[in-house]
Amino acid sequence: MELRSACRVLLFPLQMLYHIVSATVSALLPSRRKDLTKEVVLITGGGRGIGRHLAKEFAKQGAKKIILWGRTEKCLKETAEEITLSGTECHYFLCDVANREEVYKQAKVVREKVGDVSVLVNNAAVVHGKSLMDSDDDALLKSQHINTMGQFWTTKAFLPRMLELQHGHVVCINSILSQSPIPGAIDYCTSKASSLAFMESLTLGLLDCPGVGCTTVLPFHTNTEMFQGMRVRFPQLFPPLRPEVVAERTVDAVRADKAFLYLPWTMHALIFLKSFMPQVALEEIHKFSGSYTCMNTFKGRT
Template sequence: MGVEWRDVASLLLLLPLRLLLAVLAATVRLLLPTRPADLRRDTVLVTGGGRGIGRYLAAEFARQGARKIIIWGRTEKCLKESCEEIRSLGVECHYFVCDVGNKEEVYQQAKAVREKVGDVTILVNNAAVVHGKTLMDSDDDALLKSQHINTLGQFWTTKAFLPRMLELQHGHIVCMNSVLALSAIPGAIDYCTSKSSSFAFMESLTLGLLDCPGVNATTVLPFHTSTEMFHGMKTRFPKLFPPLKPDTVARRTVEAVRTNQALLLLPWTMHLLVIMKSILPHTALEEIYRFTGSYACMDSFKGRT
């Protein structure tokens, strides 16, 4: 028992020192930015790449030098248009119609990608839906659909492509999440729940990859972004906190991947939200409710991949 208490005491003494060293290391990284990785050997697959942020992401990866781009989605017309746009940039692009909420379809299309295009080295899990309703107003099938696409879909896609990345010792898993994973709002219970689950999935995955050389993960948590998916949403203070532009989110995301940044909050002021919830959780939740109380869910407030 005495030995155990000594171990605990040593840990308590070392913990502040380890935290201080971690803060100093993070500060050094900020002052001396990491040299961005070269994407010329990478094949990038973006789910939900036919529209919204996914379309901007696919194009941004192409602009920043990716070798090949693959886009998945459920609407062929949008996928074809996005693919043509990327090809106009001089980058090889392929599209596959795939519903990531369908496990069998994901595995089938992943096999087709490997046979037709080759190994995927950067997987961007972007596909998502939102129905924008309270629990009692939500349709059960719609609730299941959002969990299948927003959360379980990442399980299936990651299981499909991660093993080869581990073999190659080269790869990156990206999750396009939302700040709502950290601070839910009323009126979008399906989306908030699925994004919180997705955040936990990525946190666990990121820690698990620490012992896997050459394979990394990035989770992006943006504030309200002005895309078709959230058309009609209004915040109480639009001038103080305007919606993010999708091209800005795409650019910052690709930069985070190239510099191996594990977590990206957009804009940076969202860090204050995390700090506030850690120190005064109840007060923070009340303030978030007041801030988002005027979120308007119009008829068009419904997301599609």
């Protein structure tokens, strides 16, 4: 037994090297993409912003059915009509993911009226853009309930059937702010960090579950209504992402079974630097990039 353990310890570095080389080669070479023609996709916060573009992109890539969840019927209806006109079956349901009982109730309605969900996209989120002391207590709770706990309820509602069928995918639209927070959005950064931990744990927990995968998307500032008014100091160096690009890359990551997607790819460098640089150096980076003041002109919606 001791000899076997010693061999495993000696082989471990070689295994790590193999996986690193394999992942690098896979990233450089075109890989086979999953077919989406049999997938039933549910998108929370699907009425506008990134959610709306995700619905359009999944439909474009051939998804069988699209289901939209959200709190604003007007936006949901408009998006559903647009998707239907493109030739893809689309349904919408009013659902606040922060409300656990409402999530479970609507999940049952979806199964009865549309069928089993095979791709769950947790996209719904809110941001208030205020400092801790300026934030209303109820607003802080709302951010945590929607951005973090909502994922618990939706995943618990749909994952069991995916595991039973050995077919499914859970997607989270997170944010690079989960790993590199900024002042002035403490509620959002905290909730996204919790959301990232949830997805990392879920991804590892599903390693032994055939046919069921996860994708976590961590985009830089995206030019949507939710972050309207947010400014960066050097927009030429760090231009905001277009929501349609985030949607396109997300769907491609799902088709490629990619676990984590950073947008743009330069965000990898940010995380690498943060792993070893002293706090004072990180503070200088924030000052240089203007993250201390980027929320001063924030006008986004909640």
